[in-house]
Amino acid sequence: MTERQSAEGKREPTPEAQCAPVSKETKPRERSDRGLRNVDTGTERTAPPAPKEKDRPWLMRTYAGHSTAEASNELYRRNLAKGQTGLSVAFDLPTQTGYDSDHILARGEVGRVGVPIAHLGDMRRLFQDIPLEQMNTSMTINATAMWLLALYQVVAEEQGADITQLQGTTQNDIVKEYLSRGTHVFPPGPSLRLTTDMIAYTVSHIPKWNPINICSYHLQEAGATPVQEIAYAMSTAIAVLDAVRDSGQVPQERMGDVVGRISFFVNAGVRFIEEMCKMRAFGRIWDKVTRERYGIENPKHRRFRYGVQVNSLGLTEAQPENNIQRIVLEMLAVTLSKDARARAVQLPAWNEALGLPRPWDQQWSLRMQQVLAYESDLLEYADIFEGSHVVEAKVSTLVEESLAEIERIQQMGGAMAAVESGYLKSQLVSSHAERRARIESGQEKIIGVNIFETTEPNPLTADLDTAIQTVDPAVEARVVSGLQHWRDTRYQPPFNHPRPCKALEKLKEAAKGTANLMEATLECARAGVTTGEWAGALREVFGEFRAPTGVSSAPVAVPAEEGSAMADVRRRVDLTAKDLGVGKLRFLVGKPGLDGHSNGAEQIAVRARDAGFEVVYQGIRLTPEQIVDAALAEDVHAVGLSILSGSHAQLVPDVLERLHVAGATDVPVIAGGIIPNGDAEQLRAAGVAAVFTPKDFDITGIIGRIVDEIRKANKLDPLEVPA
Numbered sequence: 001m002t003e004r005q006s007a008e009g010k011r012e013p014t015p016e017a018q019c020a021p022v023s024k025e026t027k028p029r030e031r032s033d034r035g036l037r038n039v040d041t042g043t044e045r046t047a048p049p050a051p052k053e054k055d056r057p058w059l060m061r062t063y064a065g066h067s068t069a070e071a072s073n074e075l076y077r078r079n080l081a082k083g084q085t086g087l088s089v090a091f092d093l094p095t096q097t098g099y100d101s102d103h104i105l106a107r108g109e110v111g112r113v114g115v116p117i118a119h120l121g122d123m124r125r126l127f128q129d130i131p132l133e134q135m136n137t138s139m140t141i142n143a144t145a146m147w148l149l150a151l152y153q154v155v156a157e158e159q160g161a162d163i164t165q166l167q168g169t170t171q172n173d174i175v176k177e178y179l180s181r182g183t184h185v186f187p188p189g190p191s192l193r194l195t196t197d198m199i200a201y202t203v204s205h206i207p208k209w210n211p212i213n214i215c216s217y218h219l220q221e222a223g224a225t226p227v228q229e230i231a232y233a234m235s236t237a238i239a240v241l242d243a244v245r246d247s248g249q250v251p252q253e254r255m256g257d258v259v260g261r262i263s264f265f266v267n268a269g270v271r272f273i274e275e276m277c278k279m280r281a282f283g284r285i286w287d288k289v290t291r292e293r294y295g296i297e298n299p300k301h302r303r304f305r306y307g308v309q310v311n312s313l314g315l316t317e318a319q320p321e322n323n324i325q326r327i328v329l330e331m332l333a334v335t336l337s338k339d340a341r342a343r344a345v346q347l348p349a350w351n352e353a354l355g356l357p358r359p360w361d362q363q364w365s366l367r368m369q370q371v372l373a374y375e376s377d378l379l380e381y382a383d384i385f386e387g388s389h390v391v392e393a394k395v396s397t398l399v400e401e402s403l404a405e406i407e408r409i410q411q412m413g414g415a416m417a418a419v420e421s422g423y424l425k426s427q428l429v430s431s432h433a434e435r436r437a438r439i440e441s442g443q444e445k446i447i448g449v450n451i452f453e454t455t456e457p458n459p460l461t462a463d464l465d466t467a468i469q470t471v472d473p474a475v476e477a478r479v480v481s482g483l484q485h486w487r488d489t490r491y492q493p494p495f496n497h498p499r500p501c502k503a504l505e506k507l508k509e510a511a512k513g514t515a516n517l518m519e520a521t522l523e524c525a526r527a528g529v530t531t532g533e534w535a536g537a538l539r540e541v542f543g544e545f546r547a548p549t550g551v552s553s554a555p556v557a558v559p560a561e562e563g564s565a566m567a568d569v570r571r572r573v574d575l576t577a578k579d580l581g582v583g584k585l586r587f588l589v590g591k592p593g594l595d596g597h598s599n600g601a602e603q604i605a606v607r608a609r610d611a612g613f614e615v616v617y618q619g620i621r622l623t624p625e626q627i628v629d630a631a632l633a634e635d636v637h638a639v640g641l642s643i644l645s646g647s648h649a650q651l652v653p654d655v656l657e658r659l660h661v662a663g664a665t666d667v668p669v670i671a672g673g674i675i676p677n678g679d680a681e682q683l684r685a686a687g688v689a690a691v692f693t694p695k696d697f698d699i700t701g702i703i704g705r706i707v708d709e710i711r712k713a714n715k716l717d718p719l720e721v722p723a
Helices: 016-021 069-081 118-125 145-160 175-181 186-205 218-223 226-247 253-261 272-292 322-333 357-376 389-411 415-420 424-443 474-489 498-514 517-526 529-540 565-580 598-611 624-633 650-663 678-688 699-715
Strands: 003-005 012-013 027-033 035-038 044-046 059-061 087-092 136-140 169-170 212-215 262-266 304-311 342-347 586-590 614-619 638-643 668-671 690-692
Touching: 012 145, 035 357, 059 357, 069 087, 069 118, 069 357, 118 226, 136 145, 145 169, 145 186, 145 517, 145 529, 145 565, 169 212, 175 226, 175 415, 175 424, 186 212, 186 226, 186 253, 186 415, 186 517, 186 529, 212 218, 212 226, 218 226, 226 253, 226 262, 226 272, 226 389, 226 415, 226 424, 253 262, 272 322, 415 424, 424 598, 424 699, 498 517, 498 529, 498 598, 498 614, 498 668, 517 529, 565 699, 586 624, 598 614, 598 638, 598 668, 598 699, 624 638, 624 650, 624 690, 638 650, 638 699, 650 668, 668 699, 678 690
Parallel strands: 059 342, 087 136, 136 169, 212 262, 262 304, 304 342, 586 614, 586 638, 638 668, 668 690
Antiparallel strands: 003 012, 027 035, 035 044
8 A cells, every 4th residue: 555654754545545446356475485475376576685795895094194193193083983994194204204303304394294203202192092903004104114113013012912913004115205205215225125124024023014015106196107107016016025035034935925915005096997997907917926926826915905095196276176076086996896996095185285184174085985885885796897898908908018117127127226227217207297298288188277267266265274284383393392301301210211322233233234124123112212313323324315306317398399388488598598698597496305295396397497497406305505505506597496395484484594695685586385375475575486386287387487587586677478
């Protein structure tokens, strides 16, 4: 009988049902073993199948950490209470590059892009009231990965945890640091040794831990094509596995355990069909390499295990609300295909191109994952792309081209040799330059940037000062004061750490020999050694490394064809050099502080070179003093400073002041990076000639502006712009 809801909430027959006669043929039904059987006719109809048990959702993480260990601990506990199922720790740049918070290079960087962890006390506070034995923790840390894992293990031991049950991942991929992210410290050989020693240690002592996360994520951010992303990441994995095998620390019969704990950290861009095919190609190549090169027979060990953060490169400052749909599409690339689904997912926030996301922004990204996993039917089905001719063809092409590039790298001597020769870096710089050229020409369309730019006022960014998280500038002073207090009192109750000198000497002796460095590192952690002391001891033995920039060998991305914007800029560069009585205009591109994201600086340097400038670019990690010394020594006509970490407020004025003291007031300073509007106004008020942010995508136009600022600083008349 049909029914309707009464005003009282009771169910009652509809008028139509009340008037309908009851058919004499209607009989009661009884349940049979096979379905529903009509008593009179004996006919059957099949009962609906029992619902299939859904697949378990992936680990859901939020990349987080800032200011202090205490503030980050509070943030982690709040995120866990919101349904986050794993932790993803962001460390600040001094921690990532092995400096204490009071080092000269740490100035302006403390607590900016992550949490400062200088010693065991900081690590205790970071995980206070978070039971590490029950947690799955990802730590984005590379050059100092061994040190942070040692601190994590000691804190877990203090909590009473069984360290064999600890689960999580240390990123620990140093190759991509040389190529794209810039937090490397030591040369390739010693860096690979640190990674090898960690892998050998964890296999025996923390068997559920992933000691390395081979990262293709940052390669894509640096401009890698899907083929380059696969090939370079796989070449890194081969270099690592070869080193572990050849070290003699792991017997051949346990290499399956090593391979089974290798994980990958992958990027997913907005071309989500291509990206999904890329994940399938990754899996096929990993299965082939581990079976054929290392003799791994267990298919479980050969499984391609990856986590993902979707693409931040494509997030825009212009119309940032569009970033939401970009993030969702990118998430689908790594979740739709069951046979190539990520083990863990973390999503950026919609406002990351503007500055540091707030807790609410991170919650929004977490809710995207939760809606897909818990409200949709995604996890109820087998792989929905199985048997697709389109997908199979694309995957096969990616596999074939990636294997060819892997072979090319092997013929060079492997990933480490390809890093040292500059081949990998120059290829990435070239690919990135080509992408930027496609965007500037309109061939590659970015909504709100180079197409459909007309927009309504955005309520999300109506007040830009509150649309992002800000770090209190006083935090750095408090952290530095706390660090000094730790150094002064670490030997006293309640901790009573032994003097660190002995532990550091043991570490240096181990580094000079062939012993596994993990045990000496654990002893340093227990002795209260600081991050800077640990890394400093290894710097004494291993030295440091400045990676190739890839700028000089990058091909021309935008030719100066007659009538083009580049041709006009070249004309203005040549005329300005003639007016100043010099052969060429000289432009210094500088990366002050510890921000190693050099992609933007490299693209500016390449385009300035192509426009006719003589470019001075010495790579990353320079002090303001070093930058000014180079500017004076090279007698440059302009200085460009690129900073994405938020330290611009301190470092850019420092460069200005030093140039002023040196009498170089006719050298304009241009700043670029993720710089909020309020900060940009302050920089201009301090004397910065121009400020560029991610919304300024026209690099050729930026170079033209730099020429204008050089003319203005030298009191030359403006050049006429061709009609």
